[in-house]
Amino acid sequence: MPADWTVLLPVKPFHRAKSRLRCPDPSxxxxxxxxxxxxxxxxxxxxxxxxxxLVVTSDGxxxxxxxxxxxxxxxxxLSAGLNAAIGTAAAEVLAAGASGPVAVLTADLPALRSAELxxxxxAAARHPRAFLADQARRGTTLLxxxxxxxxxxxxxxxxxARHRRSGAYExxxxxxxxxxxxxxxxxxxxxxxxxxxxxxxxPLIPDAxxxxxxxxxxxxxxx
Numbered sequence: 001m002p003a004d005w006t007v008l009l010p011v012k013p014f015h016r017a018k019s020r021l022r023c024p025d026p027s028x029x030x031x032x033x034x035x036x037x038x039x040x041x042x043x044x045x046x047x048x049x050x051x052x053x054l055v056v057t058s059d060g061x062x063x064x065x066x067x068x069x070x071x072x073x074x075x076x077x078l079s080a081g082l083n084a085a086i087g088t089a090a091a092e093v094l095a096a097g098a099s100g101p102v103a104v105l106t107a108d109l110p111a112l113r114s115a116e117l118x119x120x121x122x123a124a125a126r127h128p129r130a131f132l133a134d135q136a137r138r139g140t141t142l143l144x145x146x147x148x149x150x151x152x153x154x155x156x157x158x159x160x161a162r163h164r165r166s167g168a169y170e171x172x173x174x175x176x177x178x179x180x181x182x183x184x185x186x187x188x189x190x191x192x193x194x195x196x197x198x199x200x201x202x203p204l205i206p207d208a209x210x211x212x213x214x215x216x217x218x219x220x221x222x223x
Contacts, residue, residue: 050117054074100146
């Protein structure tokens with residue numbers, strides 16, 4: 001039986017996040033970024049095989065949300081981008097003496113299913129270092145390693161190709177659509193809504209998509 005995973009969730013300040021999410025009302029964007037994070041966090045905390053969650057952020061609301069949900073927090077004092085934030089969190093894991101496997105997950109997965117994440121982590125445990133591409137097969141939503149010092153993250157932009165070139169094994173099974181569906185655009189949000197978003201994101205979708213009233217056509221899926 002492999003050791004429980006430590007999952008790192010790097011979180012940008014909500015007011016700066018999701019710049020490509022062109023909502024009819026710009027004030028909704030920060031609220032959506034926070035909701036995406038809270039739904040992602042809920043699913044991670046309930047995922048099979050997850051022993052600890054560390055949220056690395058300079059955002060006070062994100063840190064407070066993390067602590068309230070039972071996750072640990074690491075201050076992102078460098079504010080030098082996603083990969084630097086992951087490095088800060090990995091150093092914290094090493095300083096704490098943790099020796100089990102570590103995974104980095106993007107925090108914008110509002111349709112994330114705990115069971116699917118557990119399946120992906122189980123598949124990743126069979127490799128020294130592995131990653132899962134996003135739904136567009138261009139980016140990365142999850143990077144995993146048997147040891148924190150081996151993560152070598154290269155997120156942002158065309159990170160799938162970089163992670164492959166670095167020797168990380170690309171996970172293709174399970175399909176895990178909810179673990180691949182990071183939300184950057186309104187089309188992504190529509191896809192997440194069709195899959196079934198979590199309780200924090202769901203109420204914001206009508207305003208985000210400019211529908212005004214209830215958005216029809218989706219039955220929430222068990223998380």
